[in-house]
Amino acid sequence: MGQNIQWYPGHMAKAFRLMRENLSLVDIVFELVDARIPMSSRNPEVDKLIEKKPRLLVMTKADLADPKETAAWKAHFEKKGLAVAVLDTRGPKTAQYITKAAKDVLADKLEAQEAKGIKDRPIRVMLAGIPNVGKSTLLNHLVQKNVAITANKPGVTKKVAWLKTSTGLQILDSPGVLWPKFEDQKIGQRLALTGAVKDTIFAKDDAALNLLAFFRDYNQKAIIDRYHLNDDAFDLSDVDLLLAITAKLGFKDDYEKAAIRMLNDLRSGKLGRYTLDREYD
Numbered sequence: 001m002g003q004n005i006q007w008y009p010g011h012m013a014k015a016f017r018l019m020r021e022n023l024s025l026v027d028i029v030f031e032l033v034d035a036r037i038p039m040s041s042r043n044p045e046v047d048k049l050i051e052k053k054p055r056l057l058v059m060t061k062a063d064l065a066d067p068k069e070t071a072a073w074k075a076h077f078e079k080k081g082l083a084v085a086v087l088d089t090r091g092p093k094t095a096q097y098i099t100k101a102a103k104d105v106l107a108d109k110l111e112a113q114e115a116k117g118i119k120d121r122p123i124r125v126m127l128a129g130i131p132n133v134g135k136s137t138l139l140n141h142l143v144q145k146n147v148a149i150t151a152n153k154p155g156v157t158k159k160v161a162w163l164k165t166s167t168g169l170q171i172l173d174s175p176g177v178l179w180p181k182f183e184d185q186k187i188g189q190r191l192a193l194t195g196a197v198k199d200t201i202f203a204k205d206d207a208a209l210n211l212l213a214f215f216r217d218y219n220q221k222a223i224i225d226r227y228h229l230n231d232d233a234f235d236l237s238d239v240d241l242l243l244a245i246t247a248k249l250g251f252k253d254d255y256e257k258a259a260i261r262m263l264n265d266l267r268s269g270k271l272g273r274y275t276l277d278r279e280y281d
């Protein structure tokens with residue numbers, strides 16, 4: 001994985017096909033979404049793709065998101081019938097927590113297996129999500145000892161690699177990469193602010209102006225404190241505010257440099273916890 005991917009219809013069709021092929025091999029899909037953008041980081045096609053396969057919606061990066069909003073989103077998804085796990089992926093209890101959540105989703109199936117005398121069969125999992133949502137981090141965290149086991153994929157000679165967790169899961173070595181919804185401008189802006197899409201697609205100063213517009217409604221104090229501005233700084237327009245911050249940072253009139261600093265501050269949590277998606281559809 002690594003670099004963010006630019007999506008074209010051909011890429012999308014291929015990613016879709018790869019996921020669909022592997023779907024029959026697993027018991028459950030972990031659909032990862034970024035807790036700061038639980039709607040914007042979801043793929044519109046995912047319901048159609050996963051269909052009736054058991055699913056756990058995993059909200060990653062919860063340590064960066066606003067806890068009140070995360071709770072509201074969790075309740076919203078649960079109301080729609082989805083099982084939800086909320087994570088700081090790097091937390092010490094991740095493996096136990098996520099395993100229990102998966103077992104809860106599969107409770108009926110596991111009970112039926114037990115009635116037939118099948119015990120301790122591993123639960124096979126596919127991770128799926130848009131770039132940068134935390135798929136590799138979760139995988140690495142779950143699989144502490146890198147024990148890869150391979151098995152023949154039915155019907156094809158290609159081997160499938162499974163990674164074992166200490167908690168009885170087997171995770172498909174290659175996560176499903178889903179594409180975000182670039183078409184909607186508002187969603188594109190939020191993907192850019194959280195770093196989910198390549199920086200080069202967006203003008204940094206536009207992104208910084210979006211950031212300021214968001215904090216104008218959300219939390220002016222976070223900006224005022226971080227950049228040592230006057231209490232009435234938000235009387236300025238977003239553009240003048242960006243210039244004021246540029247000057248405060250000592251960058252003279254290089255507002256692009258200031259914009260980069262602000263985006264880094266936002267993404268690393270230096271402007272506090274925040275959730276950009278706040279309308280529940």
Ligand SMILES: Nc1nc2c(ncn2[C@@H]2O[C@H](COP(=O)(O)OP(=O)(O)OP(=O)(O)O)[C@@H](O)[C@H]2O)c(=O)[nH]1
Binds near residue numbers: 004090
């Ligand atoms: N703060 C925080 N950072 C996280 C969390 N999960 C992942 N990250 C960070 O997010 C970045 C992206 O994580 P990856 O695991 O590479 O994401 P990915 O989905 O595999 O990304 P692609 O390879 O682009 O598909 C990394 O810098 C991680 O350290 C989390 O729960 N909290």
